[in-house]
Amino acid sequence: MSDDIKFYRKFFDRLTRKSIIWQPYSPFEQMPEDCTQGIRIWDSVIPLLSLCICEWHQPDRVMRQFGCQQPIPNPPMTPAHVHALTLRGKADDDWTTILSLALEHWANRYAYHFAPTPPQVGLSCTFR
Template identity: 35%
Template structure:
């Protein structure tokens, strides 16, 4: 690409940082949101690009998960674009790749776009790690109360000592498990593979209990679960505090083997691994139809 250095020099001299505009002899002019939309085709009414710059404790593992490989870094907070380019060229001829590999490869391409057009730096050969945060999945606020905890009445923190208690919640005939060990990131802790909840048979029995017109002593009938509640202080789940809500690879592998990937007709029973048997084919068919609509 050829540059008109004389024009660029003239514009640089006319730029006023106080007003973010060019002060020309005929008046002010600048780059507007209209220019961004018309020239680049980008959405200009979305969320602001902001957030914290906290880096994960294991940066190499983070990059491996996000991009599919660990590129060379320039210091601690930037990666070299040449490393991204070499990785893409090395795997350019691979056609049969998984959905995850396709997503990781797309992130590499987008990283080039971000580094070269929108968030370029003086060196023009690296991209800051916090820019890569834009390529992550939509952000989920794991600890929404931290910044407001000190402003809340004391009553809101009553019982804080059992917030992470693995116990059972009661309402007469209703008994439901409380499993904070499955959501430790909501408490600012590292998530590990949790213990199993109640077995499926026992859960189904509890869920089938209906309110009866007969007089029943639920404290007696649910004595084993009531005892669990009274032992709540001894069942608090310990956790390792972390600054960044990351989940280690063993947990992610375990979770993806158990969770349901796609929403489907609830009349279909999931298989033993937790996935709906026909969900992937339904999802693929939906994608194919959307391309023709």
């Protein structure tokens, strides 16, 4: 283990609650433009598609990052069998047909925002 890793582990181990300022994101006005592209879908529960791969973007599971209270989230939307898929023998498959529901969902991505909750103020009772 390098000396740098030891230094930083010791540094982080010694931090106290008072020495950490929880500020997940800067105000949007201070962020570079390339960091705010796509802001209209940040809170959309939508599929992210790349060729034959479909993974769900589920910001409703991390609502505190958006300043909202976090209710108990729904189960993850990615079915377990998806992680076992391979592309072997599927060179001729039409992925636009296979992923048609996800593509339709993506086409309507601005309609799938999570329902906002009241703002999170301070730490929840489990973190006090």
